[in-house]
Amino acid sequence: xxxxxxxxxxxxxxxxxxxxxxATADYVYGMPLDVAxxxxxxxxxxxxxxVVRATLVYLDSHGERQVLHYLKxxxxxxxx
Numbered sequence: 626x627x628x629x630x631x632x633x634x635x636x637x638x639x640x641x642x643x644x645x646x647x648a649t650a651d652y653v654y655g656m657p658l659d660v661a662x663x664x665x666x667x668x669x670x671x672x673x674x675x676v677v678r679a680t681l682v683y684l685d686s687h688g689e690r691q692v693l694h695y696l697k698x699x700x701x702x703x704x705x
Contacts, residue, residue: 652695659685674702 650656660683668679681693 648689649692649694652693658693659691661686661688664690668697668699671699671701673699675699 660681662684664682664684666679666681669677671677675698676696677699679695679697681695683691683693685691
């Protein structure tokens with residue numbers, strides 16, 4: 626059941642940028658980032674300590690809105 630919720634959250638996160646029309650990318654180690662201003666940081670909800678997909682929405686140095694997806698430890702990991 627938790628995997629189903631995680632899957633649905635990931636799908637929802639993928640749809641948000643498509644609706645908003647922003648450029649999206651998946652982070653790759655060493656990728657150069659041009660972040661002038663962070664607009665939001667969000668992650669899939671999780672009650673357990675695990676790796677989750679997170680989304681960073683930001684403006685680059687040209688003022689263009691960008692969306693970056695990356696993997697991170699869930700917030701639940703800091704509670705343990």
